Amino acid sequence: MATKNLELKLYDTLTREKRVFNPIDPARVRMYVCGPTVYDFAHIGNARPVIVFDVLYRLLRHLYPGEGRVIYVRNITDVDDKINARAAERGVSIRELTEETYNNFKSDVAALGCLPPTVEPRATDYVSNPGAPVDMIRLIERLIANGHAYAAEGHVLFSVATMSDYGKLSKRSLDEMVAGARVEVAPYKRDPMDFVLWKPSSLDLPGWDSPWGRGRPGWHIECSAMSAALLGETFDIHGGGIDLVFPHHENEIAQSRCAFHTGVMANYWMHNGFLQVEGEKMSKSLGNFVTIRELISTSKFGDKSWSPEALRLAMLRTHYRQPIDWTVRSLEEAEQTLERWADLVGDVKSGKVAVEVLGILADDLNTPLAITELLRLGKAGDAADLAATLKFLGFDLGKGSSYKSPRRKAIERAFQKVDLKEKVEALIESRNSARKAKNFKESDRIRDELAAMGVVLKDSKEGTTWEIAR
Ligand code: AMP
Numbered sequence: 001m002a003t004k005n006l007e008l009k010l011y012d013t014l015t016r017e018k019r020v021f022n023p024i025d026p027a028r029v030r031m032y033v034c035g036p037t038v039y040d041f042a043h044i045g046n047a048r049p050v051i052v053f054d055v056l057y058r059l060l061r062h063l064y065p066g067e068g069r070v071i072y073v074r075n076i077t078d079v080d081d082k083i084n085a086r087a088a089e090r091g092v093s094i095r096e097l098t099e100e101t102y103n104n105f106k107s108d109v110a111a112l113g114c115l116p117p118t119v120e121p122r123a124t125d126y127v128s129n130p131g132a133p134v135d136m137i138r139l140i141e142r143l144i145a146n147g148h149a150y151a152a153e154g155h156v157l158f159s160v161a162t163m164s165d166y167g168k169l170s171k172r173s174l175d176e177m178v179a180g181a182r183v184e185v186a187p188y189k190r191d192p193m194d195f196v197l198w199k200p201s202s203l204d205l206p207g208w209d210s211p212w213g214r215g216r217p218g219w220h221i222e223c224s225a226m227s228a229a230l231l232g233e234t235f236d237i238h239g240g241g242i243d244l245v246f247p248h249h250e251n252e253i254a255q256s257r258c259a260f261h262t263g264v265m266a267n268y269w270m271h272n273g274f275l276q277v278e279g280e281k282m283s284k285s286l287g288n289f290v291t292i293r294e295l296i297s298t299s300k301f302g303d304k305s306w307s308p309e310a311l312r313l314a315m316l317r318t319h320y321r322q323p324i325d326w327t328v329r330s331l332e333e334a335e336q337t338l339e340r341w342a343d344l345v346g347d348v349k350s351g352k353v354a355v356e357v358l359g360i361l362a363d364d365l366n367t368p369l370a371i372t373e374l375l376r377l378g379k380a381g382d383a384a385d386l387a388a389t390l391k392f393l394g395f396d397l398g399k400g401s402s403y404k405s406p407r408r409k410a411i412e413r414a415f416q417k418v419d420l421k422e423k424v425e426a427l428i429e430s431r432n433s434a435r436k437a438k439n440f441k442e443s444d445r446i447r448d449e450l451a452a453m454g455v456v457l458k459d460s461k462e463g464t465t466w467e468i469a470r
């Protein structure tokens with residue numbers, strides 16, 4: 001099989017180079033990606049790491065085929081101060097809020113063509129989890145025992161000074177780190193750089209009993225505990241958005257390496273670039289904040305809602321490490337391409353994933369070049385391989401798939417109006433009479449009129465049925 005010889009190369013943020021990917025254990029390829037904090041709908045920036053690492057997951061599954069060979073863990077942060085505040089604001093329980101938000105997230109990213117990860121652990125299940133090889137409380141205890149953390153006033157802090165190569169991932173000087181982290185000076189800290197592993201909770205906040213009193217974990221310790229519990233002390237790939245390099249990933253590395261005395265936490269650190277909207281940072285105050293849900297449903301953009309496939313394609317037209325400038329124009333272009341592909345793919349069945357595309361993706365996920373190659377396949381009229389390759393990349397456009405082009409959606413909306421339906425049926429009736437009278441000129445004219453309305457007729461022995469054109 002040609003793909004067996006494919007050499008996967010990935011850019012590693014830690015070593016600042018593109019390296020050949022060699023898994024620690026080819027029978028268990030392990031990837032961890034930082035997932036969402038579930039307090040509100042995910043925005044289109046949050047969709048980027050989900051889509052990017054979905055493509056990598058698909059490629060890894062192709063390169064390492066076989067049930068359970070690639071283990072993809074994407075966590076859910078369901079304990080966080082933003083969650084507490086939002087639940088209080090809405091007057092719902094924290095569990096209700098995180099459950100609802102998580103379900104929305106799941107259905108949004110499924111619509112975007114992303115496969116579910118192998119495991120989606122919830123942080124709250126790993127604060128204390130006697131069934132797991134490690135949990136947050138035990139990890140913190142280890143860090144205290146080997147001198148890398150200290151307890152003070154109900155808090156536990158990681159002592160940055162105890163790690164000689166702290167800061168290796170972000171390559172920042174200590175001064176820059178102090179500024180970047182907006183470090184909090186607190187009386188219980190030995191050094192302003194020290195970060196929180198555990199903090200006290202009042203009774204109205206979520207809390208767990210611990211050796212340091214009732215409290216809750218800091219954010220960074222979650223990922224160290226969940227990755228170690230599910231993937232081991234050292235694993236292959238760790239991913240997330242570029243904003244997580246510092247302090248989140250730097251601190252994950254500090255915790256995991258100091259707890260387990262390992263040289264690395266993960267062998268490849270991958271980070272997607274940021275998404276901006278029409279040249280500006282996306283933010284609620286700028287009014288350019290777009291959730292996945294808004295983009296793919298009709299509510300915000302009126303008639304102009306976009307297919308989730310267009311969002312996925314527009315996203316993949318930029319290399320994952322580059323920043324994306326998100327524009328309506330890029331969505332329009334993606335939608336036009338998809339319509340063309342959907343027409344080409346139609347109801348073709350078999351086909352194979354194009355080797356050229358696999359080779360391009362194996363070079364640090366060069367999705368823009370892969371899309372160029374797909375366009376070439378389409379132009380060459382190679383519908384079967386185009387369909388298979390699109391499917392491999394998470395685009396199911398064939399007949400019977402859920403893909404709906406804006407053209408088809410507009411027609412469907414029009415047909416929801418009963419009078420149009422009646423008009424079509426009346427036209428079909430007149431056409432049938434014309435055919436009976438052998439007036440084929442008239443029956444063809446009516447068929448063309450219906451076609452112009454987006455209606456395709458199917459004549460059979462049983463009579464005439466109709467459907468909306470694709
Ligand atoms: P959060 O819920 O804020 O922790 O973010 C979840 C994931 O989305 C993280 O991997 C972030 O790095 C990523 N992310 C957040 N905003 C953006 C953005 N505008 N562009 C790309 N990735 C983002």
Ligand code: ZN
Binds near residue numbers: 034035223248252
């Ligand atoms: Zn994380």
